[in-house]
Structures are given as structure tokens and as C-alpha cells.
Amino acid sequence: MLTILIIEDEIKAARELQKLLEELQPGCHITAILQSVEEAIQWLNNNSVPDLIFSDIQLADGLCFDIFKTVRIHSPIIFCTAFDEYAIRAFETNSIDYLLKPIDKIKLGKSLDKYESLKQIYSGNKEYEAKLEALFSQLKKPYKTSLLVHFKEKIIPLKTEEIAFFHYTNGIVHVLTQRNQQHVINYTLDELESIVDPQVFYRANRQFIINRNAIANAEHYFARKLTVKLHIPTPEPIVISKAKASDFLHWLEHS
Numbered sequence: 090m091l092t093i094l095i096i097e098d099e100i101k102a103a104r105e106l107q108k109l110l111e112e113l114q115p116g117c118h119i120t121a122i123l124q125s126v127e128e129a130i131q132w133l134n135n136n137s138v139p140d141l142i143f144s145d146i147q148l149a150d151g152l153c154f155d156i157f158k159t160v161r162i163h164s165p166i167i168f169c170t171a172f173d174e175y176a177i178r179a180f181e182t183n184s185i186d187y188l189l190k191p192i193d194k195i196k197l198g199k200s201l202d203k204y205e206s207l208k209q210i211y212s213g214n215k216e217y218e219a220k221l222e223a224l225f226s227q228l229k230k231p232y233k234t235s236l237l238v239h240f241k242e243k244i245i246p247l248k249t250e251e252i253a254f255f256h257y258t259n260g261i262v263h264v265l266t267q268r269n270q271q272h273v274i275n276y277t278l279d280e281l282e283s284i285v286d287p288q289v290f291y292r293a294n295r296q297f298i299i300n301r302n303a304i305a306n307a308e309h310y311f312a313r314k315l316t317v318k319l320h321i322p323t324p325e326p327i328v329i330s331k332a333k334a335s336d337f338l339h340w341l342e343h344s
Contacts, residue, residue, distance in 0.1 A: 091117040092137075096144040096153060097169065098124040106143060106169070106192055113198050126151045133160040141204055142166045143188075149336060151288070154225040165208065166221070167200050232286040238264050238272035247272065249289070253303035253321050255281055257296050267303060269321045291340055293317060297327050301341065 091114055097103035103122045110117055120139050123129045126148050133156070142164050144153045157166070168187045186200045238247045253267045257278050264272045274281075282292045292298050303319045307329070310316045315329040315337060329337045 091141065092120050092139040093117055094120050094132075094139040094142045094164075095122045096124075096129050096142065096148070096156070097122065098145060098149040100124070102145075102169075102190070102192075106197075109192065109194050109197050110143075110201075113194070113201055125149050126153065126155050129153075129156045130159050133162065138162050138164050140164065140208070143169060145169045146171075150339060157221065158225065165204055167204070233284045236264070236274060236276070238274050240272050245272070249285055250302075252290075253300050253319060254323065254327075255290075255298040256324060258324065265321065265323075267300075267321070291337060293327050293329055293333075293337070296325065297323075299327060304341070307338070307341070 093110060095103050095106055107119050121132055123132055127150055144166055146153050146168055169190055170187050171190050186203055188196055188200060233249055235246045235248045238245050251266050253265050255278060256263045262274050262276060262278060264274050278298055281298055290298050290300055305318045305320050307315050307317050313331040313334060315334045317327040
């Protein structure tokens with residue numbers, strides 16, 4: 090019986106993948122569906138290694154690479170990814186299979202066929218481990234360490250470590266530094282969220298992305314929300330919704 094572990098933080102996507110796997114591999118056993126790096130590390134340290142792993146790359150508390158660097162396993166991994174063409178070439182070069190989201194049943198079937206034809210080479214194979222390490226190093230996403238901001242007629246390079254928060258208002262995104270200096274930046278908050286380090290910056294809501302090093306404290310707010318206070322003044326209160334409160338506190342504690 091083929092045992093399969095799914096590491097995916099979107100439970101709907103995980104259930105859809107499970108359904109497709111059970112259709113394509115009748116009798117397979119889904120050993121667990123895990124949603125975070127921390128949960129996966131704990132599970133792999135305390136359970137038998139599965140025959141095959143399907144893993145999302147971006148999880149709620151970090152990148153899946155941290156799992157496989159912490160827990161040494163020999164199971165083949167099929168990554169589920171939305172990474173760009175450069176990253177996909179890295180998969181191909183290192184002979185690791187991948188599936189683009191949303192997952193297609195036909196392509197999933199081909200991945201399972203590939204696993205069946207190659208599974209003997211995965212067990213205890215040092216070359217496979219080396220290729221996995223090479224893949225991790227190529228896919229480690231480089232986040233911006235500086236951004237260009239506008240001040241009067243000047244364009245200034247600003248180190249991200251100096252940024253306290255980004256704030257959107259009236260169609261404009263402002264940058265406030267740790268020294269309480271304000272600039273305008275030609276990015277949307279969605280764009281900024283994808284290019285700054287998620288271990289350092291958190292998307293609090295539609296108006297704010299905040300730097301953890303600028304946070305003074307968080308307080309309970311009505312309806313199980315949170316308010317976040319920074320070391321410098323903010324133009325309006327930073328409110329974390331009830332839905333994001335638990336995720337924010339986990340990020341604040343573990344990042």
C-alpha cells in the first residue's frame with residue numbers, strides 16, 4: 090500500500106489533492122495532512138516516513154525547505170508550486186517532480202507514474218540528497234534588502250531594515266522609517282508583500298505592512314481582534330482581524 094504525506098496549508102487544496110490521489114491510486118493511504126513547517130517537523134520526527142510526500146512550497150510559517158533541512162528523509166517529494174519559470178527549470182535540472190497549482194488530474198497521474206518508475210533510486214541515494222540540496226538553494230526566494238523611495242525630486246535607496254511600516258491611504262503607499270521619516274513608494278501593498286521578507290514584515294490588514302522590529306506590543310481588542318502598537322506613531326490604529334489574530338501571534342513568536 091502506497092503511503093502519502095500531504096503538506097499544504099490551504100485545507101481545501103489539500104482535500105482536493107487527497108481526492109485526486111485516491112481516485113488515481115485506489116488503496117493508497119494518506120498518512121496525514123500537515124499545514125505548517127513546525128507541524129511537519131514534529132510529525133516527521135515522531136512517525137514512520139511515508140513512501141511519497143506532496144508539499145506546498147510556501148506554508149503559513151515559512152518555506153517547506155526548512156522542514157527537509159531539519160528532518161533528513163529519503164522519501165521522494167513532489168512539490169506543489171506557483172513559482173516562476175526559472176524555478177521550474179531548477180526542478181527539471183535536479184530531477185525533482187513538481188505540479189503547478191491548481192493541480193491537474195492528468196499531470197498528477199504522470200507524476201505518480203514517474204514515481205513508480207523511479208522509486209527505487211530514492212531510497213538511501215546520496216545523489217538524490219545532493220540534488221535536493223541544490224534545489225533548495227536555487228529556490229530560496231531572494232527578498233529585497235532595499236527599495237527605491239521618492240522624496241521631493243529625489244529617488245532614494247532605502248534599506249528595508251530601516252522601514253517601520255508601509256501604509257496605504259488615498260491611493261498612495263507611504264513608507265515610514267524607524268526614525269519616523271516619511272516617503273512615497275511606487276508599489277502596491279500586494280506587490281510589497283511578495284518582495285519583502287515575510288519573517289520580518291507582516292501584512293496586518295489592507296492598510297498596513299509592519300516590521301516586527303518596530304512592534305512595541307499587541308493588545309486584545311473587541312470581537313477577538315488585536316491592535317498593534319509600534320515604537321513610532323501611526324496615522325491610524327493597526328487592527329488585526331479575528332481571522333488573522335492567531336496567525337499574527339504565531340508569526341510574532343516564531344519568526
